[in-house]
Amino acid sequence: ISGNLFGTIRIDSLEVRTPDHRLRCVRAEIDYSLLDVLKGRYRVGQLLLVEPAAVLDFSQPDSLAPPGSAARPIDSLLADLKLGNLPDVQINRLLVQDGDIQVLTPQETEQFQDLQLSLSAAVSPQHIDLQPQYLRGNWRNRDLKIDDLSFRLTGNQQRLTVNQVNARIPGVYFAGKGEIEFEPAFRVLFFPDSLRTDLKVVHAFYPAFPFQSGYLTAGGHLMTEPGKLGEFRGSLKLGAELDSLHIRSLRLDYRKTADELLLGDIALRSNLGTCSGSARIAPQGINQVQLNFRELDPSRAGLLQTPLSLSGRLNFNFREWNIDQMEGEGRLELFNLQLADARAERVQLNLGLQQGDWEIRQPSTLRFGEGALFTLAGHVSRDQNVDLRLTSEGTNLDTLMQRLALSELGGYNGSVDLHITGPLRDPSVQGNIDISQITYRGEKVELSGISGKADIAHVLNRSNTRFGSFDLTVGTGYFGNLFLTNGRVNLLFSQNRIVANPFLFYSREDSITGRAYISLQDSLTDIALTNLEVFFDRYTVRSDSIITARWKADTLFVDAFSMTAGDSGSISSRGFLAFEGSSALSGEIRNTRIDPFNERLLWQHDLRGMLDGQWDLYGELDNPEIDLQLFLKALSFDNYPIGKITSDLSLKDGGLQINVFDLESGKDSYLTVNGSMDIQLFGEEDARKSLKDTPLNLNVVLGNFRLEDYGFLYQTQYPLSGSLTGRLDLAGTLGNPAGTLEISGDSLRYGDYKFPYLSAVSRIAPERLSLEQATVNFLNTEVHLSGEKRLRWQEVEFDSSFAERLLADKNFRLSIEIDEDSLNFLNVLNPELESLIGDIRVSAELAGDYDHPRFTRGNIQVVNGTLYLAKYENALSDINFTGHLSGDSLLIDQMQARSPRKTSGRSFLRRWFAKVQRWFFTPQENGDITGSGYVVLSEIDRPKLDLSIKMRDAYFNNFIENVAITASSGNLRIQGRDTIAVTGDVLVKAGTVLIDFEEQEKNLLLATDVRESPPYLQYNLNLEILPNFNIRSEDLLNSFDMQIAGNLRILQEPKALPEMYGVLETSGKYYIQGQDFDIESGRINFANPKELPELNLVARKERNNLIFNLNVRGKLDNPEKEIVIQDENGQTLPYVDVKDQMALLLFGVTFNDLGSGTASRIANTGGEAVTQIMISRIEAEARTFTGLDRIRLDTQESF
Known part of the structure; x- marks a missing residue:
């Protein structure tokens, strides 16, 4: 000790000891005022501690405590912290340099080094103020550096307040505040405003913490109850990023009383899912847990490899926390449980817990869906012994398999009764499985009457004590087209030996049939098959000796495999397959018929021939080398000889090399593949890239390849016939190919379409496919083509997107040239057309995007052409047409045609007068048709028309609709795209219409068909009909031949029937029973445009010295008729009965007189048979007059 007793004191090598703790300090210096000390006040200017080292030992119990004394509760100790008990001390500056503190605990030693501290403090009975300027150091055993710890502590007689708390440690940030209240009652309040720590810091305290990277955040508050430090309440909010687990928020409220801890309003939101609930933790009472969770999926956080979705609730009450004494019960319910693609509608478990033993109580069920319910009951002891029973009855296997994501499987009426007992690690199973029917749709498998009985002890054979049996039988079923009549497998288990004796399927x-013996050793499995026989389609493959194999480690050794096929064939193999390391397996097949396999190929064809072949496999299985030679001879398909096939293939380094493939037919038809192509199948890190680098050196030659002989190779709507000859040469690589294709066809036919010949030359490059020239003869019209299509070969991937990527650039160009005397394929393009004959030249170029192609060039010329139409008897002749493309439009430069009416039927005088007329007047040709306008082709499949048509006495004879007219028009317009509008004025000079009421579709007036897809039709026509227009009906009961004249307006809206307005005057004849009535006045009135017109006419007939006056009124197809009969003087006769009227018209007598002596007038007409015919005619005609459904006329037998 040195210094001035009144001002500064220095102490060197200071050491302070207590029974448990000690402090050493190299040097301590204190500046103080002795006068203040004498007055009871401690004023320190500076206190300096240099290299202090403290050891605080809490590793042993307090040995100095008086015997029998109890530790004071912490709330009592803190309650004594009152300012009135404190001295009056003021330290202006406390400095600690290079300090060291060790805290000894029973678990480990906490060591703080390099501590640097500077603070100021003022303490008195009335006030306290403590604030460090800095606090730094190293927490050595935690490998943490304390950059700074700062706070300020202030207080008075009522409370102590700590605020501005900030801790800065690498990876940790903390900020908060707190308060201790002394009055009116002792209470502690703590508010951690912000805490964030990296997991590196967490591992420093808890090395076994399961997560490796991420961070934690926390916040909330804590408040003790007044006067009770051990009872508190508050809230907590957590967040975390823990590896792949993301806790967005965890919120809860808590409350601690003397007896329990209550957790309420628990709300978890994370990438696992969401959870809410509450809990009660009562060490001396009943503990309760209530949780609701939704779409919990551990796979999202990387905790599981397989996606799992859990939604449901848990309610569980229990006592004690010691598992050996724990008792309780609860209920777990899961809804829409999903594991990968499998799902269950509901899982319900009623749980009981008694001294650590779990009980699954009834009802506990697993419901997959309607008709798929399983029940579970039993016990699981705390020493992991189980006694469980799983049952179900009448299970709908369709529902079950769909829920298990095994949609290819199905069936009905499945039952399970399994009893599982014994240790959980090696249980025993007894029970039965019964299934009425199970199906596998993928390969068309259907099995019925399946029954299995199991009785196996120690299934997993962990103690080498497994024994028992499993007997499986199948009633009937199908494997594809193979009908299974019955089957059985009987498995016997005895320790490490399994015997299938027998296995048989019929x-x-x-x-x-056969027997199998399997012996399971520690590292070796011996397999032996005896009496193996496969018999199908009267063809037998059998083993004459024992087939033996061994499985050791990761290798299957085939010691002996030899089977006889049929009478003289054989199949053999020998070697080993190593799943780690190199393999070597070889085999051969000799003189084996292939026709027995037809039924197994699931097709309706007959393939026959003999097969020889051999194979050699060696190398590693993930990259094997295989040499395969196959030779098929006497090959025929559906009794048509194909010839023979020779092939030599190699698989090496994941590449398939086609060395030879040759198909030779006995009819000079052949396909030969020469050269090589190495196809990379697997074994490379980037197999697709390797596939692009596959070298090509192939040529494929076709010679007289008759398409009809190989119809089984392709599927078309109509049969193909004809022959192809040509050659394809490919070089480069699959990712950068180059080649040429030259091909010609002869006598090709597709359905009714004939292609007498074709020829084409194309070149293939990575960036384009070029059609250098092609000639196609289509129905004897020759079309010349050339063009190109851009390709993106170098960008393709050899997967399902191949075609899409290859053709991603949709630009193309196609030139079309026609120089012919006929176009015979027009009917293919438009069924309304037949053919065009004349001097025809077409030159066009189609280009652009093939989804939206456009013409870039076009010229059309037809000279002296004749166009034959499908529905018209007459053709359009003298066609002269020229047009050219300008922009997107085809401009019509010239359009002329003629459709004259034939004049060969005119009388001699009219023909002579026509010749004389030509001497004096310039003849005006009739039948002329001219046009002008354009067609917009910006959308080729939706052309826009704008045409003007003029006609002079043009003749059209539509034999389908029974219409022939001669018409003229000077302003006919055809316009539109999706709706074609036809407008104008038409003068009908002559015409005939034959109405067939029985076949309405043949007549425009009676048509009921409406076009339902564009282009729609829209009419607005004004017709003037001259008197030289005949309308006829040959219907037996509604027959007429009338001339009509007048004006009509024809309107039609899109997707609607045509409407006609107007009135036509009529003349001519109306027929009743073959008798012609002269029409004196008549009219056809189109009053209702949506119905047939009204017919109203008056006609007259003189016969049998009588005058018959006929009135016809009503719809054109079924009018009402009325006859009034007068004598020669014009007096009306009282014959109102239609039977009498018809008899008078036909025979001049009344109906009753037909049976009297007057019958002699018709006695020579055929007797009874003729009478019946006449009666039938009168009966039918009378119906049309009276509207009766039936009239029965009986004749006298004598007549």
Whole structure:
């Protein structure tokens, strides 16, 4: 000790000891005022501690405590912290340099080094103020550096307040405040405003913490109850990023009383899912847990590899926390449980817990869906012994398999009764499985009457004590087209030995039978098959000797495999397959018929021939080398000889090399592949990239390849026939190919379409496919083509996106040239057209995006052409047409045609007069049709028309709709795109219409069809009909031949029937029973445009010295008729009965007189048969007059 007793004191090598703690300090210096000390006040200007080292030992119990004394509770101790008990001390500056503190605990020693501290403090009975300027150091055993710890402590007689608390440690940030209240009652309040720590810091305190990277955040508050430090309440909010687990928020309220801890309003939001609930923790009472959770999925946080979704609730009450004494009960319910693609509608477990033993109580169920319910009951002891029973009855396997994401499987009426007992690590199973029917749709498998009985002790054989049996039988079923009549497998277990004696399956006369012996050793499994026989389609493959194999470590050794196929064939193999390391397996097949396999190929064809082949496999299985040679001879398909196939293939380094493939037919038809192609299948890190680098050196040659002979190779709507000859040469690589294709076809036919010949030359490059020239003869019209299509070969991936990527650039160019005397394929393009004959030249170029192609060039010329139409008897002749493309429009430069009416039927005088007329007047040709306008082709499949048509006496004879007219027009317009509008004025000079009421679709007036897809039709026509227009009906009961004249307006809206307005005057004849009535006045009135017109006419007939006056009124197809009969003087006769009227018209007598002597007038007409015919005619005609459904006329037998 040195210095001035009144001002500054220095102490060197200071050491302070207590029974448990000690302090050493190299040097301590204190500046103080002795006068203040004498007055009871301690004023320190500076206190300096240099290299202080403190050891605080809390590793042993306090040995100095008086015997029998109890530790004071902490709330009592803190309650004594009152300012009135403190001295009056003021330290202006406390400095600690290079300090060291060790805290000894029973677990480990906490060591703080390099401590640097500077603070000021003022303490008195009335006030306290403590604030460090800095506090730094190293927490050595935690490998943490304390950058700074700062706070300010202030207080008075009522409370102590700590605020501005900030701790800065690398990886940790903390800020908060707190308060201790002394009055009116002792209470502690703590508010951690912000805490964030990296997991590196957490590992420093808890090395076993399961997460490796991330951070934690926390916040909330804590408040003790007044006067009770051990009872408190508050809230907590947590957040975390823990590896792949993301806790967005965890909120809860808590309350601690003397007896319990209550957790309420628990709310968890994380990438696992969401959870809410509450809990009660009562060490001396009942503990309660209530949780609701939704879409919990541990796989999202990387805790599971398989996606799992849990939604449901848990309610559980229990006593004690010691598992050996724990008792309780609860209920777990899961809704829409999903594991990967499998799901269950509901899981319900009623749980009981008694001294650590779990009980699954009834009802506990697992429901997958309607008709798929399982029940579970039993016990699981705390020493992991189980006694469980799993049952179900009448399970709908369709529902069960769909819920298990095994949609290819299905069936009905499945039952399970399994009893599982014994240690959980090696249980025993007894029970039965019964299934009425199970199906597998993928391969068309359907099995019925499945029954299995199991009785196996120690299933997992962990103690080498497994024994028992499993007997499986199958009633009937199908494997594809193979009908299974019955089957059975009987498995016997004895320690490490399994015997299948026998296994047998039957399909009518076909069968697979044999015995299998499997011996399981520690590192070796011996397999032996005896009496193996496969019999199908009267063809037997059998083993004449024992087939033996061994499985050791990761290798299957095939010691002996030899089977006889049929009478003279054989199959053999020998070697080993190593799943780690190199393999070596070889085999051969000799003189084996292939026709027995037809039924197994699931097709309706007959493939026959003989097969020889051999294979050699060696190297590692993940990159094997395989040499395969196959030779098929006497090959035929559906009894058509194909010839023979020779092939030599190699698989090496994941690449398939086609060395030879040759198909030779006996009819000079062949396909030969020469050269090589190495296809990378697997074994490379980037197999697709390797596939692009696959070298090509191939040529494929076709010679007289008859398409009809190989129809099984392709599927078309109509049969193909004809022959192809050509050659394809490919070089480069699959990712950068180059090649040429030259091909010609002869006598090709597709359905009714004939292609007498074609030829084409193309070149293939990575960036384009070029059609250098092609000639196609289509229905004897020759079309010349050339063009190109851009390709993106170097950007493709050899997967399902291949075609999409290859053709991603949709630009193309196609030139079309036609120089012909006929176009015979027009009917293919438009069924309304037949053919065009004349001098025809077409030159066009189509280009752009093939989703939206456009014409870039086009010229059309037709000279002296004749166009034949499908529905018209007459053709359009003298066609002269020229047009050219300008922009997106085809401009019509010239459009002329003629459709004259034939004049060969005119009388001699009219023909002579026509010749004389030509001597004096310039003849005006009739039938002329001219046009002008344009067609917009910006959308080729939706052309826009704007045409003007003029006609002079043009003749059209539509034999389908029974219409023939001669018409003229000077202003006919055809316009539109999706709706084609036809407008104008038409003068009909002559025409005939034959109405067939029985076949309405043949007549425009009676048509009921409406076009439902664009282009729609829209009419607005004004018709003037001259008197030279005949309308006829040959219907037996509604027959007429009338001339009509007048004006009509025809309107039609899109997707609607045509409407006609107007009135036509009529003349001519109306027929009743073959008798012609002269029409004196008549009219056809189109009053209701949506219905047939009204017919109203008056006609007259003189016969049998009588005058018959006919009135016809009503719809054109079924008018009402009325006859009034007068004598020669014009007096009306009282014959109102239609039967009498018809008899008078036909025979001149009344109906009753037909049976009298007057019948002699018609006695020579055929007797009874003729009478019946006449009666039938009168009966039918009378119906149309009276509207009766039936009239029965009986004749006298004598007549």
